[in-house]
Amino acid sequence: MLGADAMAKCLLEEQVKVVFGYPGVAICPFFNSMLSVDINRVLVRTEQNAAHMANGYARISGKVGVCVATSGPGATNLITGIATAYADSIPLVCITGQVDSGQLGSDVFQEADITGAVESFVKYSYLVKNVEDIPRIFKEAFHIASTGRKGPVLIDVPIDIQNAAISKFSYPAEVNLRTYKPTVSGHVVQIKKVIKAIGRAQRPIICVGGGVLLSEASENVRDFAHKYGIPVVSTLMGIGVMPTKDPLYFGMVGNNGKPYANRAMNESDLIIMIGARVADRAISQPDLIMDNTVLVHIDVDPAEIGKNVGPHIPLVGDINTIFEQIKKYEAECNCNEWVETLNGYKADAPVRKKPRSEYVDPAEFIRMLSEKLDDDAIYVADVGQNQMWSCGYHIVKAGRFLTSGGMGTMGYSIPAAIGARAAAPGRQIVAVCGDGSFQMSMMELATMQQHKLPIKTIIFHNGYLGLVREYQYNTYKGNYSVVDLSGSPDFGKLSSAYDVPFMKLENMDGADKLIDDFLGTDGPALMEVMIDPLDVVK
Amino acid sequence: MQKKVFQLLVDNTSGVLSRISGLFSRRGYNIESITAGTTSNPKYTRITIVATGDEAILEQIEKQVGKLIDVRQIWELKPDSSVFRELILIKIKVKDDQRQAIVSVSDIFRAKIIDVDIDSMIIELTGNQSKIDAFLDLLGGYEILEIARTGIAGLRRGTGELVTID
Numbered sequence: 001m002l003g004a005d006a007m008a009k010c011l012l013e014e015q016v017k018v019v020f021g022y023p024g025v026a027i028c029p030f031f032n033s034m035l036s037v038d039i040n041r042v043l044v045r046t047e048q049n050a051a052h053m054a055n056g057y058a059r060i061s062g063k064v065g066v067c068v069a070t071s072g073p074g075a076t077n078l079i080t081g082i083a084t085a086y087a088d089s090i091p092l093v094c095i096t097g098q099v100d101s102g103q104l105g106s107d108v109f110q111e112a113d114i115t116g117a118v119e120s121f122v123k124y125s126y127l128v129k130n131v132e133d134i135p136r137i138f139k140e141a142f143h144i145a146s147t148g149r150k151g152p153v154l155i156d157v158p159i160d161i162q163n164a165a166i167s168k169f170s171y172p173a174e175v176n177l178r179t180y181k182p183t184v185s186g187h188v189v190q191i192k193k194v195i196k197a198i199g200r201a202q203r204p205i206i207c208v209g210g211g212v213l214l215s216e217a218s219e220n221v222r223d224f225a226h227k228y229g230i231p232v233v234s235t236l237m238g239i240g241v242m243p244t245k246d247p248l249y250f251g252m253v254g255n256n257g258k259p260y261a262n263r264a265m266n267e268s269d270l271i272i273m274i275g276a277r278v279a280d281r282a283i284s285q286p287d288l289i290m291d292n293t294v295l296v297h298i299d300v301d302p303a304e305i306g307k308n309v310g311p312h313i314p315l316v317g318d319i320n321t322i323f324e325q326i327k328k329y330e331a332e333c334n335c336n337e338w339v340e341t342l343n344g345y346k347a348d349a350p351v352r353k354k355p356r357s358e359y360v361d362p363a364e365f366i367r368m369l370s371e372k373l374d375d376d377a378i379y380v381a382d383v384g385q386n387q388m389w390s391c392g393y394h395i396v397k398a399g400r401f402l403t404s405g406g407m408g409t410m411g412y413s414i415p416a417a418i419g420a421r422a423a424a425p426g427r428q429i430v431a432v433c434g435d436g437s438f439q440m441s442m443m444e445l446a447t448m449q450q451h452k453l454p455i456k457t458i459i460f461h462n463g464y465l466g467l468v469r470e471y472q473y474n475t476y477k478g479n480y481s482v483v484d485l486s487g488s489p490d491f492g493k494l495s496s497a498y499d500v501p502f503m504k505l506e507n508m509d510g511a512d513k514l515i516d517d518f519l520g521t522d523g524p525a526l527m528e529v530m531i532d533p534l535d536v537v538k
Numbered sequence: 539m540q541k542k543v544f545q546l547l548v549d550n551t552s553g554v555l556s557r558i559s560g561l562f563s564r565r566g567y568n569i570e571s572i573t574a575g576t577t578s579n580p581k582y583t584r585i586t587i588v589a590t591g592d593e594a595i596l597e598q599i600e601k602q603v604g605k606l607i608d609v610r611q612i613w614e615l616k617p618d619s620s621v622f623r624e625l626i627l628i629k630i631k632v633k634d635d636q637r638q639a640i641v642s643v644s645d646i647f648r649a650k651i652i653d654v655d656i657d658s659m660i661i662e663l664t665g666n667q668s669k670i671d672a673f674l675d676l677l678g679g680y681e682i683l684e685i686a687r688t689g690i691a692g693l694r695r696g697t698g699e700l701v702t703i704d
Contacts, residue, residue: 115553116556118562119556119557120560120564123607127552127553144607177606178549178610179548179549179607179609179610180607301605302601302604302605303598303601303602303604304607306594306597306598306601307598307601310594471627504621
């Protein structure tokens with residue numbers, strides 16, 4: 001058995017169902033060994049998207065996503081995808097081929113120090129120097145990626161190691177990492193403090209982040225909110241923990257969030273942050289909140305606690321485990337009046353200014369689209385104005401909302417949707433992007449077509465990098481610099497080049513029927529939605 | 539700005555030092571000195587870092603470093619319950635009539651003359667930082683040609699809080 005066979009076997013042992021990748025000479029031994037195992041292989045059109053596909057796969061399956069690239073440019077192309085996963089704590093194992101270990105450091109063809117280059121974007125990385133280490137390293141990599149605060153782990157395997165014979169393959173049953181032992185259960189003393197704080201609070205609020213979804217704790221957190229009647233807001237990454245229409249849900253916080261969600265945070269006397277980083281885009285002035293509010297911060301990563309704001313009650317551990325523990329305690333909490341107040345704020349919220357009527361109103365379009373989607377549909381938003389409208393107007397029923405939050409990587413939606421599809425072949429999937437972000441990953445229409453994936457892609461066409469244009473309008477008095485997307489292809493012709501059905505919506509007339517037709521198409525389909533070039537987020 | 543001495547016990551993997559120093563540079567933490575060496579168990583390296591920053595930064599340093607996979611444990615070496623030592627080599631320019639005076643000062647500090655040349659000598663001194671600073675002050679009147687310092691190494695006193703190696 002060769003090192004490459006051992007690598008493939010390790011993936012089998014980890015019950016990997018699919019790898020997303022792009023071959024090159026330095027990783028060919030591995031791809032050759034993959035022919036003899038029952039694991040799907042998806043050829044991407046550029047390596048960055050292999051990492052995004054693994055990302056979408058991981059977020060929907062709850063398992064580790066796997067992507068593979070060759071040495072040199074293959075490996076460096078992965079970096080943006082790895083950084084995207086790191087910023088959102090998505091568990092990935094990234095496998096890269098490397099040049100012959102005897103030639104490492106001598107700048108031979110397609111050599112790149114990838115473990116060095118990704119150091120700041122991975123949870124851990126390995127350069128395999130001995131073929132006998134492969135089973136242990138793979139076992140550790142999957143363990144590290146999927147436990148504690150999740151994240152990407154990279155394994156760099158020189159080609160001679162892949163081609164070397166391994167004397168004995170035995171996959172370790174357990175990892176033995178002397179230095180890595182993440183906290184799982186919450187400290188009982190801290191849990192009791194949380195319960196006491198709930199009993200004392202008049203205006204409590206729960207703020208859920210992506211950590212709730214990563215810990216698969218949505219149901220427990222929802223039950224907790226309903227048990228005490230505590231209103232809930234979410235960060236960008238926490239969208240989907242609560243169904244949009246839940247009477248206790250008050251939308252997304254932050255710069256681009258709902259004004260009543262931010263007001264709820266500011267007026268609350270007890271904030272329970274769950275799996276959220278208190279990041280700059282969500283809470284721009286953490287000092288403001290702290291004045292007369294008790295802050296509870298629940299997170300698996302102790303380093304997040306106190307990083308941006310000093311909590312009164314820190315609680316470290318796996319969120320789902322902690323909420324299993326919290327169930328056993330009781331407190332009195334009556335915040336009906338507070339919920340009523342918030343409902344009042346919600347009713348008074350300003351309505352978004354309508355764009356010119358000859359164009360589609362993206363807010364209304366998204367609302368209409370999401371009402372028509374299946375209850376468990378997966379909605380993948382890209383980055384830009386499309387993302388902000390999606391956050392604001394997509395209605396989550398029992399499905400998922402995916403987007404690149406921490407890194408804000410344009411071009412994320414299409415590959416992530418393909419990855420999501422691999423994890424949940426039975427579910428309806430839409431990818432929503434702008435004409436800028438679409439052009440960052442439109443090459444993956446080929447991947448979609450190759451595997452006949454019924455993903456529905458929507459392009460909001462405004463001819464601009466809209467969010468940057470909006471920023472330049474506000475900051476530079478409308479002096480636009482390098483945001484004009486003239487020269488974009490005819491998306492209809494592009495679609496037919498890929499043999500993907502195409503539809504175009506010019507204004508709201510006929511939107512209802514066109515969306516029905518679009519969602520009813522077999523296989524992939526693309527819809528171009530013409531929006532006002534001067535439309536803004538709010 | 540405060541100063542804290544952290545000690546780490548880390549897995550002796552390749553690249554562990556660059557993982558730690560990389561974390562300091564990318565998060566903008568200040569290192570005043572860093573020393574590393576293997577322990578009685580070759581699987582582990584003991585690292586002593588002197589860092590500066592405000593209280594929140596120093597707390598983040600402890601948490602972020604502690605989070606690295608290779609770091610078994612990080613703790614603060616508090617001045618009142620720890621011993622610190624640093625080694626310094628000083629090369630000074632000396633004329634014939636200065637030599638004896640320098641030897642006398644060195645004796646008082648229990649420093650050693652480890653090299654003597656026609657117009658220079660090298661002195662070795664071990665001690666805590668205040669002793670080394672005092673010695674350097676006394677040598678202020680001479681022309682110092684080169685200095686090499688190791689950065690501080692330290693240990694907690696007593697057996698109360700040993701971090702065991704398995």
